[in-house]
Amino acid sequence: MKLDARIPDGPIDTKWERHCFELKLINPANKRKFRVIVVGTGLAGASAAASLAELGYQVDAFCFQDSPRRAHSIAAQGGINAAKNYQGDGDSIYRLFYDTVKGGDFRAREANVYRLAQVSVNIIDQCVAQGVPFAREYGGYLDNRSFGGAQVSRTFYARGQTGQQLLLGAYQALARQVGNKKVRMHRRCEMLDLVLVDGHAKGIITRDLITGEISRHAADAVILATGGYGNAFFLSTNAKGCNVTAAYRAYKKGAAFANPCYTQIHPTCIPVAGDHQSKLTLMSESLRNDGRIWVPKQKGDRRAAGDIPAQDRDYYLERKYPSFGNLAPRDIASRAAKEVCDEGRGVGPRGLGVYLDFAESIQRLGSHVIEERYGNLFEMYNRITGEDPYASPMRIFPAVHYTMGGLWVDYNLMSNLPGLFVLGEANFSDHGANRLGASALMQGLADGYFVVPYTIGHYLAGQRPAAVSTEHAEFARAEEETRQRISTFLSLKGSRTADSFHRELGAVLWDHCGMSRSASGLKEALRRIPALRQEFWENLRVPGSGADLNQSLEKAGRVADFMEFAELLCHDALTREESCGGHFREEYQTSEGEAQRDDANFTHVSAWEFKGLESPPEEHREPLIFENVPLAVRSYK
Amino acid sequence: MRLKLHVWRQRGPADAGQMVSYDMPDVSPDMSFLEMLDVLNERLTLEGEEPIAFDHDCREGICGACGLVINGIAHGPTRGTTTCQLHMRSFKDGDEIWIEPWRARAFPVIKDLVVDRKSFDRVIESGGFISVNTGSAPEANILSVAKDSADQAFEYAACIGCGACVAACKNASAMLFVGAKVSHLASLPQGRVEAGRRARAMVSAMDAEGFGSCTNQFECEAVCPKDISVRAIAKMNREYLRAGLLESES
Numbered sequence: 001m002k003l004d005a006r007i008p009d010g011p012i013d014t015k016w017e018r019h020c021f022e023l024k025l026i027n028p029a030n031k032r033k034f035r036v037i038v039v040g041t042g043l044a045g046a047s048a049a050a051s052l053a054e055l056g057y058q059v060d061a062f063c064f065q066d067s068p069r070r071a072h073s074i075a076a077q078g079g080i081n082a083a084k085n086y087q088g089d090g091d092s093i094y095r096l097f098y099d100t101v102k103g104g105d106f107r108a109r110e111a112n113v114y115r116l117a118q119v120s121v122n123i124i125d126q127c128v129a130q131g132v133p134f135a136r137e138y139g140g141y142l143d144n145r146s147f148g149g150a151q152v153s154r155t156f157y158a159r160g161q162t163g164q165q166l167l168l169g170a171y172q173a174l175a176r177q178v179g180n181k182k183v184r185m186h187r188r189c190e191m192l193d194l195v196l197v198d199g200h201a202k203g204i205i206t207r208d209l210i211t212g213e214i215s216r217h218a219a220d221a222v223i224l225a226t227g228g229y230g231n232a233f234f235l236s237t238n239a240k241g242c243n244v245t246a247a248y249r250a251y252k253k254g255a256a257f258a259n260p261c262y263t264q265i266h267p268t269c270i271p272v273a274g275d276h277q278s279k280l281t282l283m284s285e286s287l288r289n290d291g292r293i294w295v296p297k298q299k300g301d302r303r304a305a306g307d308i309p310a311q312d313r314d315y316y317l318e319r320k321y322p323s324f325g326n327l328a329p330r331d332i333a334s335r336a337a338k339e340v341c342d343e344g345r346g347v348g349p350r351g352l353g354v355y356l357d358f359a360e361s362i363q364r365l366g367s368h369v370i371e372e373r374y375g376n377l378f379e380m381y382n383r384i385t386g387e388d389p390y391a392s393p394m395r396i397f398p399a400v401h402y403t404m405g406g407l408w409v410d411y412n413l414m415s416n417l418p419g420l421f422v423l424g425e426a427n428f429s430d431h432g433a434n435r436l437g438a439s440a441l442m443q444g445l446a447d448g449y450f451v452v453p454y455t456i457g458h459y460l461a462g463q464r465p466a467a468v469s470t471e472h473a474e475f476a477r478a479e480e481e482t483r484q485r486i487s488t489f490l491s492l493k494g495s496r497t498a499d500s501f502h503r504e505l506g507a508v509l510w511d512h513c514g515m516s517r518s519a520s521g522l523k524e525a526l527r528r529i530p531a532l533r534q535e536f537w538e539n540l541r542v543p544g545s546g547a548d549l550n551q552s553l554e555k556a557g558r559v560a561d562f563m564e565f566a567e568l569l570c571h572d573a574l575t576r577e578e579s580c581g582g583h584f585r586e587e588y589q590t591s592e593g594e595a596q597r598d599d600a601n602f603t604h605v606s607a608w609e610f611k612g613l614e615s616p617p618e619e620h621r622e623p624l625i626f627e628n629v630p631l632a633v634r635s636y637k
Numbered sequence: 638m639r640l641k642l643h644v645w646r647q648r649g650p651a652d653a654g655q656m657v658s659y660d661m662p663d664v665s666p667d668m669s670f671l672e673m674l675d676v677l678n679e680r681l682t683l684e685g686e687e688p689i690a691f692d693h694d695c696r697e698g699i700c701g702a703c704g705l706v707i708n709g710i711a712h713g714p715t716r717g718t719t720t721c722q723l724h725m726r727s728f729k730d731g732d733e734i735w736i737e738p739w740r741a742r743a744f745p746v747i748k749d750l751v752v753d754r755k756s757f758d759r760v761i762e763s764g765g766f767i768s769v770n771t772g773s774a775p776e777a778n779i780l781s782v783a784k785d786s787a788d789q790a791f792e793y794a795a796c797i798g799c800g801a802c803v804a805a806c807k808n809a810s811a812m813l814f815v816g817a818k819v820s821h822l823a824s825l826p827q828g829r830v831e832a833g834r835r836a837r838a839m840v841s842a843m844d845a846e847g848f849g850s851c852t853n854q855f856e857c858e859a860v861c862p863k864d865i866s867v868r869a870i871a872k873m874n875r876e877y878l879r880a881g882l883l884e885s886e887s
C-alpha cells in the first residue's frame with residue numbers, strides 16, 4: 001500500500017487555488033455520462049449529491065433512514081464555525097486554521113485544515129442563500145457565539161438546532177435535484193459491501209430494508225459520507241443507527257483506516273440514569289458560554305447544590321485553565337471531569353456527574369435571555385431528567401460523541417483505493433486528535449459543497465464513463481458474500497440478542513479505551529473482544545427472516561462489524577505510545593496530569609491495512625509536517 | 638411500575654393487523670417510552686417471538702423518525718414532545734397504554750408501527766427549496782434580514798417532518814407540514830422570489846399524494862412536537878392565493 005497525500009506545493013494560502021487550476025476538468029456535456037454513488041445523506045453526503053447533480057453528473061444517493069432529512073447531522077446543536085470575522089474580534093482564515101491545528105493537538109494535515117478554513121466563509125454564504133435561518137442581531141446581521149478552544153466569536157448558529165437547519169438546507173438542495181431527476185434517491189437502503197473492479201471503486205451492494213432485496217449498483221466513482229463510529233461504544237450521543245459498516249467494509253476491501261483511536265468524549269452530556277439506557281444526550285457545548293462548571297471541594301459532600309456556599313465549590317476548569325476557563329477544549333474538560341469524579345467529588349446518584357450552573361447568568365441576564373439562547377436544551381434536559389435547570393444546576397458527565405479517525409484520504413479526499421472518496425465524519429482528515437466544537441458541520445459541508453465537486457472531476461476525467469456493469473464477476477462475488485452473511489445470522493438461533501452483545505462490547509471499550517487508556521487495559525480489551533466476537537458468532541439470535549423489514553437483522557450486521565472494528569481501535573490505541581487530544585495514555589502524562597505528546601516518534605498518521613482477522617493489521621505511516629504552525633505544547637492555561 | 642401495553646402488530650402491508658397485549662411488570666419512571674419498548678423487544682426475541690418494529694434514530698426529538706399514536710394521541714400525552722422524548726414518569730402504576738402507528742392514506746403501514754412517509758419527501762421535491770446552486774451565493778451579510786423575520790422563519794423551519802400533524806387530522810391533511818415549509822421560506826427575503834410558485838407546486842403535490850383538506854379543528858397544532866402554529870396554514874393560503882391572482886393578471 002502506498003500512501004501519497006498529494007499535497008500541492010507552494011505557500012499554504014495558495015495551495016488550493018493552484019490545485020483547483022491544475023485539476024483536470026470534464027466538459028458539461030460529458031459530465032452527464034458519469035454516474036456517482038453517494039452513500040449517506042448527512043451534511044457531507046447531501047451537500048455532495050446536490051452539488052454533483054447541479055454540475056450535471058448522474059447521482060445515486062443512499063441512506064438507511066426513511067428520508068435523507070433524518071441523517072444524524074440533524075441532531076447537531078451548537079453551531080458551525082467560519083472565519084468571517086463579523087465581530088471584528090481578530091478572527092481570520094489563518095486564526096481558524098491555527099486554532100484547528102492546535103486544537104487537534106498537531107495531529108492533522110496542515111494543508112487540509114487551511115483549505116477548510118478558507119472555504120468556511122463560502123459555506124455561510126451558501127447556507128444563508130438556501131434560507132437557513134441563522135440567528136441575527138437586531139440590526140439584521142448575522143450573530144455569533146463562542147465555542148471551546150477559541151478566543152474569538154466565530155460560531156454561527158440557529159438556536160440549539162444548527163445541524164437541523166443546515167441539514168434541511170442541504171436536504172432541500174438534494175430534493176430539488178431528486179425532483180429534477182438528476183439524483184435517484186434510495187431510502188431505507190443499506191450499503192453492505194463495496195465492489196472493486198481492477199482495484200477501482202466501481203459500485204456497492206445494498207439491502208433494501210423493507211423488502212430485503214439485495215441489489216448491485218455500478219458507478220464511475222463511489223463516495224462514502226456515512227458518518228462516524230462512536231456507537232462502537234454502545235452508549236454515545238450518536239443516533240441509534242450510526243454505524244461503521246460502510247467504512248469497515250471498505251477497509252476490508254483494502255482502504256486504509258486512519259487513527260481509529262482518536263475518539264472524542266464530550267464533556268457535557270446528561271449522565272446515565274439506569275441499565276435500560278439506550279443512548280446519551282448531549283447538552284451543547286454552547287452552554288459553557290453562560291454556565292459555570294463546578295463540584296464540591298469536599299469529597300462526599302452530599303448537600304443539595306443550592307446549599308453549598310461559594311467557598312465550598314471548586315470551579316475546577318476556571319481554576320486550572322484561567323485563560324479559557326469553562327471554554328477549555330473538549331478533551332481537556334472531559335478529563336478534568338473524570339479526575340474530580342475519580343477523586344470522589346462527583347455529584348448525582350451515581351457520583352458520575354459535575355454541575356453546569358446557570359444561576360449567575362440568569363441573575364445577570366435574566367432568565368428570558370437564557371431561554372432565548374438555550375430554551376430547547378433546557379426543555380430537553382427537563383424532559384429527560386425531570387429536573388428544572390432554571391432552578392438548580394444541570395448535572396453533566398462526559399460521553400462518547402465524535403470520531404476524528406476514519407478512512408484515510410488524500411488532499412482530494414480520495415482514499416488509497418482509486419475512485420473511493422470519503423467525506424465528513426467518515427474520513428480522518430481535518431481534526432487531528434481532537435475536534436473543536438462547531439467544526440464538524442463546517443468540515444462536512446466544506447467536503448460536500450466545496451471540495452469533492454472539484455476533485456472528483458479530476459479522477460473521472462481519467463476514466464471511461466460507464467466502463468463497468470453490474471454483470472461483472474466482482475459484483476456477483478460481493479453479492480454472494482452478502483447473502484451468505486445474512487443467512488448465517490438468521491441460522492445461528494442462539495440465546496443472546498445483538499443488542500446485548502453490543503452493550504457488552506461498549507462496556508469493554510468504555511472501560512479500557514475510553515477517557516483514559518493504558519497498555520494493560522488495552523491488552524485486556526484485545527483479549528476480551530475476540531472472545532466476545534466468537535460468542536457472538538455462536539450464540540447470536542436474530543428472529544424473523546431476511547425477506548422483509550427486520551430491524552434485528554440490521555442491528556446484527558452493524559454489531560458484527562463493530563466487533564471486528566473495536567479490535568482495530570484498541571490496536572491503534574495501544575500502538576500510539578503518547579497522549580494527544582482525545583487519546584490519553586496514562587503512561588504518558590506530565591507531572592500535572594496533562595497529556596504528553598511524543599513528537600519525535602508520533603508526528604504521523606497511522607493508517608491501517610487489513611490483513612485478515614487472524615493477523616494484526618499492518619501500519620502505514622504518513623508523516624505530518626508542520627511548516628506554518630510550529631509544533632508546540634498545547635496550553636490553555 | 639407495572640403496565641399493560643396493547644400494541645398494533647401487522648406483519649406487512651397486506652396483513653390485516655391486530656392489537657396484541659403485553660404485560661410490563663417492571664418499568665422504571667426514568668425510562669424513555671422507546672427504552673420501554675426496547676426492554677419488551679429484548680424479551681420477545683428471547684421468547685422466540687418477533688420484536689415490535691418501530692422507527693427511531695436520534696432519540697433526541699429532532700430527526701422526526703419516531704412517531705406512535707399513544708392512547709389515541711400522536712406522540713402521546715405530553716405536549717410539545719416526540720415519542721422518543723416521552724418518559725415513563727408521565728404514566729403511573731397500573732396504566733394501560735394503547736400503541737398504534739400513524740394512520741393515513743398517504744402513510745401506508747409497512748410493518749407493525751412503521752409507516753411509509755415518502756410522500757413528505759415528494760412534496761418537498763416539488764418546490765420546498767430555494768433554487769440556488771452551490772457556489773452562486775452572494776456574501777452572507779450583504780442582505781440584512783430583520784431579526785423578527787429570521788426568528789419567525791426559524792419557528793416554521795423547526796418542523797421535523799414526523800407526520801404527527803397528518804396522523805392527528807381526521808382528514809389526514811398535511812397542511813401544517815406544507816404550510817411550515819412555505820412559511821419558513823416566504824419569511825425570508827431569499828425565499829420571496831419563488832414564494833408563489835413554491836406554494837402552488839407544493840399544494841398540488843400534497844393533493845396528488847392523497848392528503849386531505851384542512852378540517853379547521855387544529856388537531857395538528859395540538860400534537861406538533863415543535864409547537865408549530867397553524868398560522869403557517871393561513872400564510873400558505875395567502876401565498877397560494879396571491880400567486881393565483883398574479884397569474885390571472887399576467
Ligand SMILES: Cc1cc2nc3c(=O)[nH]c(=O)nc-3n(C[C@H](O)[C@H](O)[C@H](O)COP(=O)(O)OP(=O)(O)OC[C@H]3O[C@@H](n4cnc5c(N)ncnc54)[C@H](O)[C@@H]3O)c2cc1C
Pocket residue numbers: 039040041042043044045062063064065068070071072073074075076077078079080162163189190191192225226227228237238239242243245246282401402423424425426437438439440441442444
Ligand atoms: C448530538 C450531537 C450534536 C452535535 N453538535 C455539533 C455542533 O454543534 N457542531 C458541529 O460542528 N458538530 C456537531 N456534531 C457533530 C456532527 O453533527 C457530525 O459529525 C456530522 O453531522 C456528521 O455528518 P456526516 O454527513 O459526516 O454524517 P451523518 O450525518 O452521520 O450521516 C451519515 C449518513 O450515512 C448514511 N449511512 C451510514 N451508513 C450507511 C450504510 N451502510 N448504507 C447506507 N447509508 C448509510 C446515513 O443514513 C446518513 O444519511 C454533533 C454530533 C452529535 C452527536
Ligand code: FES
Pocket residue numbers: 692693694695696697698699700701702703704719720721722
Ligand atoms: S427518534 Fe428522532 S425524533 Fe424521535
